[in-house]
Amino acid sequence: MLPPRRARRAQLFVRRGVGAGLRRSRRSLRPVGALDRRITESVGRMPPNFLDDALLTLTRSANHSGLWFAAGSVLAGLGTRRTRLGATRGVMAIGLASLVANGVLKPLFPRRRPAAELLPPYRSLPDRPTSSSFPSGHSASAMAFTVGVALESPRAGLVLAPLAATVAYSRIHVGVHWTSDVAVGASLGAAIALLTTRWLPRRPIDEAIARAWLDAPTLVEGEGLSMVVNMASGRPGVDPAEEVAEAMPKAHLVRLEPGEDLLERLKEAAGHPGTRALGVAGGDGSVAAAARIAEDLDLPLAVLPAGTLNHFGRDVGVYDLQEVVDATGAGEAVAVDIGELCAFSDSTGRSECDRVVFVNTASFGGYPEMVRLREKWQDRWGKWPAASAALIVTLVQAKPIRVRIDGVETAVWMLFVGNGPYAPAGMTPSYRPRLDTGALEVRYLRADRRFSRARAVAGLLLGTLGHTRTYVEHTAKSLDVELLEGPVEVATDGEVRVSGDRLCFSIADHKVPVYRRDETKWPERASIW
Template sequence: MNVWLGRKFHRVGRFDRAVSRAVAGIPVSAVDGGLLRLTRSANYSLLWTGVATALAVRPGATRRAALRGMVSVGGASFVVNVVLKSLVARRRPAAELLPLPRRLINAPTSSSFPSGHSAAAAAFATAVALESPRTALAVAPLAATVAYSRVHTGVHWSSDVVVGAAVGTAVALATRRWWPVRESDEAQAHIVAEVPLLTDGKGLVLLVNPVSGAPGYDPTEDVKAALPAATVLRTEIGRDCVEQLEEALGAQPDKALAVGAAGGDGTIAAAATVALRNALPLVVIPTGTLNHFARDLGVYDLLEVVDATGAGEAVGVDIAGVELETDEGTRTFHWINTASLGAYPDLVRRREQWQDRWGKWPAFTAALIVTLRRSEPIRVRLNGQWHDLWFVFVGNSAYHPHGAVPAFRSRLDDGLLDVRWLRADLKFSRTRAVLALMLAAIGRSKVYSEKQVNELIVHLNAPESVAADGEVLGEASRLRFTVAGQVPTYRRDEDNPRWATRARPHHRRPLARLWDFRRGRPQNRDLD
């Protein structure tokens, strides 16, 4: 075996020396100075930090690419510089073989194997490609040039670069275990063949929540300008949104054709409740802070709403319900994203507070540690057995990935409830949960369980608060979760040839930037 390995390494060495001689024979030119500056700019990953900063300016896919890229660079640098270089000592190429204008003045003295610059470059380019393939078309050539510059300037052998790039690529791909990549920007749902045409919003009763979303921006006038024939209301402080919409429907001289909302998930959920009760289609305008439902639905801006309502394009979407049984009777609520018991609402609140600074998965891990440390378990009966649990999560439709932190839905009409819970009645349950999450093995931990069901009945030994779509609904000792029904929801059909020139945005942008209402056409050129 040692003889065989020796032969292999000897062949690699011969190849490396041949490549280095060939590179050394390239005539001196102005390119040498550019490659020297480029390879120095990549020291300590400063180049990738600058690129990531530029990408993070724009929300959405490019910002996610920047975050994943920097996480991948950090992981690749650790594996190469801390682990592999300390295990494998290799002499760097002789600088004397290169022309003087091509040499690095301050050449590195650490082990040559593998190349840390190549690992960081490949890690960043691969991570960007996972989130934003278009952006990667610009980043990948830069990364390849950085990797080549290590051979061109004589500080690495070609095999150092190849192995370093392989390590960086592997690290970036491994991030998917903790941070899943969403392959589509909208969940699937069956197409509803016949929904009313809402030309200019005619027949639509729509509620606008002016305090959701960006501070200082009220979308009411933008919505009225885009849908001039619609009945547009504003939320009233202290008044229930469902009651306000029901009253507006009853006051219409002609029967309303659709109901909708512009706001966050809580406002959208109220409109969905009214739509389900009155058998009306739903219009969703995302003007909230996070817009989880609209993002899964695939509606990102007001232009898409105008297109879909004007063309009569919609899909069927599940609306979930929960019955709260108390001493005063039973109350029913409808919700569109998630419901929860126990510490989960606090966990989500902390994660959303920190994720813009740290990224979703680091923020979730930190939020989980803080929440589990401060919270108290609840006594719950599930599957006919009593358990002490830290929290119970219930999703409207199955969430992905399974066996991990729920991140997104692939379908909105599967008729299922996604139930997940974290046990508190096992020894060291909190420590085990955190370690399993950090190792991307939470799905195989005994403290974690999940199942997909059509109905869920929960008994508690004492009344506990239940939250849905970010709102606390109340307290109850018995809960019944169901899929209450389906509502046709307007969404532009991207397979329709008429929308071929409409570019699908990969992030939510303020409505005023997407629609120039004074000119009556899209403001952004890519939407013309």
């Protein structure tokens, strides 16, 4: 420890150094301040015009981001996937931008707002804010929302851009911000919107890559297609079988009523005379069952997504009935991997396995509970905020599971197996870039490290989960998992289907052809969004 006299000298030296640094910074910013004042004075000399009242009203509408929340509601109500994602990302960006601008930068960098006498009274905002002028929170929120929307829907972002620019300018026009405050605030908002891709990954393509299957039969108007239609799926009040019958009048339709056995109905459809392809209209669970029958019988598969989430349909690139009609009518299909799970249970004395096919994912531990919570919350918060919150809640409540993975003993909080590699790496899985890699993706959170639960939560919040030692991610041709403390339930494609003491995951020997139109032949239907 320094003697008191030397300590005082050291403190004085530091204060002088800091003071000198601040004085140099102020001198270097004087030209910016002078330019700010000239611009504000120029605005003040503008003659009265009809824009004065309009800009006053507009700038007030953006208080507390009310204008942007209203715009987000409109975008979400348009009903397109891109605009919904854009609204979610935009609102998320507003929250982060407001936190940084108002909660961090304003207290750190106090700056006086433009003097009231620089502008005429009829143009000035009556209820002038008293917080720091730097940076402009309104500009940060406007640009954060607009760039966030543009990342998902460029056309919607283009529509919003003039409105955001006008809101930013209105803060200068009504005399509550200097021009540099607005410029920094807008830059901050744009940067934070781009940063949201760390937690809310942006899907660069609408469909995963897969090799074309050249031998898929052409099914004009559905001739040769036998399709099982889950009558509990589809939009409320709409008969999904009638829609399919109208679009593909020559297809053979089998209605799956509530309580009927799905596999039996699929086998019945596949055995119909003249069947050259099997189809299914339903959710991911129905698709997985149809994929199992299609693989066993060596039939191509037509998928009409009609469930709640339809992860498989989104990865394949089939979103509606018209795309099924186009692809089957042109005989265009791609080769898709199918995941397999063999579950053995020593507790029941059975040596044979329960075989389950999955088209998306299989998991045990806290992961099935996380999916349930995410589905419960995502309509209110959006998919990725709901997924992050669900993972944190699940981790807090989870219990370690002792396992032996490919012969190596460890303990895990949860384990995830994907039918092919998922993106993004190091975060909760979102989508597949490819459908035909022939590999499984394995992800799990280790429970045998100190503070593993807290480290996993911190990594998720900071976007650094992939760099923590509690997180493991790799690809494999197969995976063997022994449960050392008794059987656990395994969820495949979002539904709990089987339990066992030993779980063997692999990729099926034969790929299944799935109908998907060739975008080079069938241009994307026009959409203003």
